Amino acid sequence: MTHSFPRPAPQPPVPAYRSDPAFDAVPERARHRYRPRRLWRSRVVRLGTVSTLLALCGLVILALVREQTGTEGFLVGLGLAMLPVPLLLGAFRWLDRVDPGPWRNLIFAFSWGACAAALVAIIANTFAHRWIATATADPSAADTLGATVIAPVVEESAKAAGVLLLFLFRRRDFGGIVDGVVVAGFTATGFAFTENILYLGNAFGEDQEIGTSGFASVTAATFFVRIVMSPFAHPLFTVLTGIGCGIAALTARRKRVRRAVLPLLGLVLAMGVHALWNGSAALGPWGFYAVYGAFMVPAFGLLTWLAIWTRQRELRTISGELPAYAAAGWISPAEPLALSSMRARGLARSYAARSFGSPAARAVGEYESFATSLAFLRHRARRGAADPDFAAREQELLYHLWQRKEVAGPALTYAARATGRVWTPPPHRDYAGYNPYRS
Known part of the structure; x- marks a missing residue:
């Protein structure tokens, strides 16, 4: 007797990472959509x-x-x-x-x-x-x-x-x-x-x-x-x-x-x-x-x-979906775990504020918001609930992450280490190919 099991939902492909991404699918009007909000931009x-x-x-x-x-x-x-x-x-x-x-x-x-x-x-x-x-x-x-x-x-x-x-x-x-x-x-x-x-x-x-x-x-x-x-x-x-x-x-x-x-x-x-x-x-x-x-x-x-x-x-969705972008090089390996902790998020904003001032803290907060939206967008795509403009929306969010990566990346890495959320393999074991985010 054979049993048939439902096939897992296909993983949406992650855009290839380049050192100087073009973001061709992002319209010009969207490049400034998520800058600090001002009433007259609405x-x-x-x-x-x-x-x-x-x-x-x-x-x-x-x-x-x-x-x-x-x-x-x-x-x-x-x-x-x-x-x-x-x-x-x-x-x-x-x-x-x-x-x-x-x-x-x-x-x-x-x-x-x-x-x-x-x-x-x-x-x-x-x-x-x-x-x-x-x-x-x-x-x-x-x-x-x-x-x-x-x-x-x-x-x-x-x-x-x-x-x-x-x-x-x-x-x-x-x-x-x-x-x-x-x-x-x-x-x-x-x-x-x-x-x-x-x-x-x-x-x-x-x-x-x-x-x-x-x-x-x-x-x-x-x-x-x-x-x-x-x-x-x-x-x-x-x-x-x-x-x-x-x-x-x-x-x-x-x-x-x-x-x-x-x-x-x-x-x-x-x-x-x-x-x-x-x-x-x-x-x-x-x-x-x-x-x-x-x-x-x-x-x-x-x-x-x-x-x-x-x-x-x-929060579990964030830690489960963002590693795909970390593997592609868009974000650092520590960021998915830091972004899935409210305490680590707060520490990252505080670190940025102490080091570079309130504008940097605001940029880290915006980065956290865009990264969360990106994780939810990918999660909906895997469930078949994504909108037709999924690819353009994904590229738009990656664009806004890219704009803030220089400040937010180190802050989130610091927060991940400060909260003990950086995964390190124990000695004497081979962890080649192991994905800690899926454990």
Whole structure:
């Protein structure tokens, strides 16, 4: 009986190294694309249009929230709602340290959630609530149905639109699960920020009417539930959409149905979890705590583990893919192991800063980013998910590595030695042909 095993994916050939490479496939406009970023080098028309639209949405949402909460309530809600934002954004940015995405994408994601998605949600939810209340002549039923059915669909769709825009129009910056988690997390954090202003501002206004204050106030209870217990709720929902987009980005281009279905599946799961969370209040006085303890906390822990595991997998991808370029002579043998360690990366930047100043440290940081993108590009090519311009993109990244090699190479070699990540063969053994990166 014979067994057939799947053939391993073909290794993409590495461009031959020369002492004076020509980089013929790199267009002139791309030769300066990754120099230190300046606003005036970006696409001014697109940036201006998107910024104007988001600013208009922000002004409208500001007016709507202030109208509902009053000026004093708005200021109180704003101050309290800001407390978890740095913590959440910092956690997502930490997760993105291996291959950090451009800040412009993250600023867009947060702004979309806080302005555009929140505006759509307020308008759509208000309209749906009034329609259901009129059709059923039962305001309490409208509240329950709106919270458990309408709100999850509207809010998750509005947030997902921002994630999908980046997935479709910033594909180079959307390479996997971590990118999807980070973009979705920033979008949902922005949305939760605006929503918390509304809830906390209304709670403060209610306290002002009935004269309560302190720990027994509605504001304190709302703050405890939304800011202390569940600041991760909205990010948890929308991250499911981001994971779907991230897996789709890793899927081979020939599997078009799967690439289209995965983001939709993530969106449906986000809606379902959101509906379960909102509907927990209808399960009785202890329903919220039961759902929180039995589902939300374990789900949050599982997704946190998945995100951290995926980040470690990205580091392993770097150590597994870059040796091909080291063997060809594009980078030094020590660099793949140094680049696959966050500690070694930091040491390399510090070494460059001490030796040559901050411009050198910035060049090393850019080198690390380009090398990481190169490893992910090759990894996607081996999985059959590379874009048609793979060769040009590979040469473009090699060009930018070449521009910074003189400074970054010694810094990364120093960092590899300082962290003990330089492989040396033990004596009395023949290691000819052995590749330490594949061990």
